[in-house]
Amino acid sequence: MTVSLAATHAKGKFAVDKIFGASAAANKDAAQYGKDKVVNATIGAILDDKETLVCLPTVEKIYRNLPINEVINYAPIAGLPDFLEAATNLSFGDNRPEAYTSAVATSGGSGVLHHTIANYTEIGDTLLTSDWYWGPYKVLCQDALRKLDTYTLFDEKQNFNIKSFESKVTELLAKQNNLVAIINTPAHNPTGFSLSDSDWDSVLDVVKAAAKDQSKRLVLLVDIAYIDYAGEKNECRTFMKKFSNLPDNVLIILAFSMSKSYTMYGQRTGAMIGVSSNKDVIKEFADINQFTSRATWSNINRGVMHMLATIYNDKAIMSQVEKERSEYYALIRERSNIFVREAKAANLHMLPYIAGFFITVPANNPDAVCDKLHEDHIFAVPLAKGIRIAVCAVSSAKMTGMAAKMAQAMAAVDK
Ligand SMILES: Cc1ncc(COP(=O)(O)O)c(C=O)c1O
Known part of the structure; x- marks a missing residue:
């Protein structure tokens, strides 16, 4: 028997972080096959087209100049x-x-x-x-x-x-x-x-x-x-x-x-x-x-x-921050538009997306579909009833073709 010192209410606490797991798998794949080959759609933060974490420039300037x-x-x-x-x-x-x-x-x-x-x-x-x-x-x-x-x-x-x-x-x-x-x-x-x-x-x-x-x-x-x-x-x-x-x-x-x-x-x-x-x-x-x-x-x-x-x-500073943010909003919109358009063409059912960092595709077997997608070097987060795609983190170039590959992976798994 394992020893446990935790209080009754704390015993057995353990969070399985699927997002962390999916992101670790993407990084491993990138190390093996090169970053260019890998589509990492697991990250819940804005990445630019070079896949660098974005800090709004004026926010950075004000932050660095704080007394x-x-x-x-x-x-x-x-x-x-x-x-x-x-x-x-x-x-x-x-x-x-x-x-x-x-x-x-x-x-x-x-x-x-x-x-x-x-x-x-x-x-x-x-x-x-x-x-x-x-x-x-x-x-x-x-x-x-x-x-x-x-x-x-x-x-x-x-x-x-x-x-x-x-x-x-x-x-x-x-x-x-x-x-x-x-x-x-x-x-x-x-x-x-x-x-x-x-x-x-x-x-x-x-x-x-x-x-x-x-x-x-x-x-x-x-x-x-x-x-x-x-x-x-x-x-x-x-x-x-x-x-x-x-x-x-x-x-x-x-x-x-x-x-x-x-x-x-x-x-x-x-x-x-x-x-x-x-x-x-x-x-x-x-x-x-x-x-x-x-x-x-x-x-x-x-x-x-x-x-x-x-x-x-x-x-003036406030409106500059808003302007910079709206450019990233437009970037996310451009990426999501690609996915939405291609999903339609591939007959891939997705949940109603209006805006934001993520798109979800419902799936019967999310883990199996995500595993299948790894063969195409695509990494997304399996949820209980679907797959989450972080449009905030994937460049338009890499977004292109992703919906069709998801539709194929889904068909292969549901076969
Ligand atoms: C739905 C939702 N609510 C709240 C948060 C809160 O984030 P934070 O605690 O960093 O403000 C997040 C962050 O990922 C989120 O996705």
Whole structure:
């Protein structure tokens, strides 16, 4: 018998990271056959056409010029006030709802998830997200002794499945009073889907109906990690206006992340932005989440918080960053257009892609299809029910022909 010193609740914790595994296989293949031959569609970060990790140039310039004391010093636990102001304004754009808001700095979007799970669900509760989801959602729930259940994201017409969302909300609220639903939109990971404004109306109708029972507390965690690669700035934020005048027992939490928007992935900087019609709910939001920050990581990256404030407070710098980012948005769009067009030609069914870093192709046997693709030196991430292709990381040249090869691999495996 193996020796284990772990506490009962910690025994057996082990995360199998499929993304890491797929990426390691791609690197091994590149070492053997040369980088030129290998299509590595596993990486969730923007790579340029030379396959170098992109840092937005103006972001790099501001970062490198930060005064050293702004980098090394501690920051307030809640975050630098001018960072919180910038994060809030950047999150809403021109679509600020009529509501009270407050922001707390977090270690990226992951930190927002961590705190929301800790502070808005009871131990043993079940959270809700869609059946296509970013794997760490479940890890975060499990680590906090919570569970994660899913609704079906798409109906048979590939539209947002509001019926499934509604029935899961009803089912979960029949057995618990707190419900946190995580909605990753726009430019969802892994599908690239975005809820339309009318999808949002339906979601909020379900939430408002459930909130009529005063014993229930509903939180919608809106994961906007990819929002800055989802389309025109204000058009893809119009849904935020709908967070006006919600019932007192409904709280919206936006997960703001600098990982993708400012190419600061490893710098671990983000914020949770609470939106409520009730002043007390927002005061409590600021208090309890700050407390959990103190208990989890203390304060976060001061330099990058200062950097965002510096960018935001200078209109010319801000618009330069937006311009640079929009060039990469266009690059991702060019790559995804190739895949979408070729998938159609090859009769390869893919999930509805609107924007973002990833495209997903549903598959009966994702692992076998991915293994088969290795013969063509193509590496993608096998998910439970499909294959994720990182359009953020593959050049247009390498993207060309990939959909046809996937269709062939799929046919060979399903034969
Ligand atoms: C769907 C989704 N949400 C949130 C994040 C959060 O990232 P971070 O913690 O780096 O902000 C990611 C990063 O990959 C993501 O894919």
